[in-house]
Amino acid sequence: MQEQIIRKLFLGFIKIHILHHAKKEPFFGSWMIEELQGHGYDMSPGTLYPILHKMESKGLLEIEEKNVEGKIRKYYKITNQGIEVLEEAKRKAFELFKEIKD
Amino acid sequence: MQEQIIRKLFLGFIKIHILHHAKKEPFFGSWMIEELQGHGYDMSPGTLYPILHKMESKGLLEIEEKNVEGKIRKYYKITNQGIEVLEEAKRKAFELFKEIKD
DNA sequence: TTTTTGATATCGCATCCCGATATTATAAAG
DNA sequence: CTTTATAATATCGGGATGCGATATCAAAAA
Numbered sequence: 001m002q003e004q005i006i007r008k009l010f011l012g013f014i015k016i017h018i019l020h021h022a023k024k025e026p027f028f029g030s031w032m033i034e035e036l037q038g039h040g041y042d043m044s045p046g047t048l049y050p051i052l053h054k055m056e057s058k059g060l061l062e063i064e065e066k067n068v069e070g071k072i073r074k075y076y077k078i079t080n081q082g083i084e085v086l087e088e089a090k091r092k093a094f095e096l097f098k099e100i101k102d
Numbered sequence: 103m104q105e106q107i108i109r110k111l112f113l114g115f116i117k118i119h120i121l122h123h124a125k126k127e128p129f130f131g132s133w134m135i136e137e138l139q140g141h142g143y144d145m146s147p148g149t150l151y152p153i154l155h156k157m158e159s160k161g162l163l164e165i166e167e168k169n170v171e172g173k174i175r176k177y178y179k180i181t182n183q184g185i186e187v188l189e190e191a192k193r194k195a196f197e198l199f200k201e202i203k204d
Numbered sequence: 205t206t207t208t209t210g211a212t213a214t215c216g217c218a219t220c221c222c223g224a225t226a227t228t229a230t231a232a233a234g
Numbered sequence: 235c236t237t238t239a240t241a242a243t244a245t246c247g248g249g250a251t252g253c254g255a256t257a258t259c260a261a262a263a264a
Binding site: 004008028029030045046049050053071072073074 | 241242243244245246250251
């Protein structure tokens with residue numbers, strides 16, 4: 001199956017996953033790459049990090065730098081606006097699911 | 103809520119809707135615009151038509167021209183490959199839904 | 205003939221995706 | 235104490251994509 005098409009189809013799914021995890025608890029970039037792989041989404045750092053930056057600059061996520069074993073990691077957590085977007089995404093995802101299931 | 107982000111989040115949803123409807127029965131472009139509006143997705147022709155062309159050139163949809171009241175309409179119906187992609191989308195949508203619900 | 209309407213097509217700019225590559229910092233190896 | 239390895243994050247180039255605005259095209263209505 002053409003990967004080109006599939007990826008684009010699911011980019012929104014991936015971003016919703018990101019918001020969802022960011023709401024559960026703060027995460028850092030390379031953890032998210034592995035998490036997404038567990039869901040069958042292969043994502044290179046060159047794709048993920050710009051997405052995180054964008055979501056942060058748009059106010060959906062915010063960064064908290066933590067010092068972990070001497071190394072600085074950037075943890076992303078969800079903002080109030082991010083929560084709103086996630087809620088809207090849930091509604092839309094539910095509606096989509098209702099329509100296409102069977 | 104920022105429309106820029108929201109739109110991108112849901113573009114995949116929209117394409118899945120398109121595949122779903124194309125499987126139920128052939129549709130034509132401007133009908134789909136209204137259908138999507140019914141789901142809360144505003145989509146201009148300048149966005150939809152290139153997407154239909156792309157999905158057709160990638161083999162997810164195929165075109166059948168019908169003469170309706172003297173005018174030619176292009177009806178899109180799903181292909182076998184399109185069905186495969188739709189099935190994959192259903193699986194992924196279900197998985198997403200399971201994870202983010204409640 | 206002119207205007208309107210419905211459907212489809214295209215243009216241009218800004219944005220975005222993503223593989224490849226680079227950067228930074230610490231730990232481990234020699 | 236250099237060198238190498240490893241983990242995490244950042245950036246670059248270019249090709250694709252989204253989308254508002256605008257155009258085309260054909261038939262019906264005025």
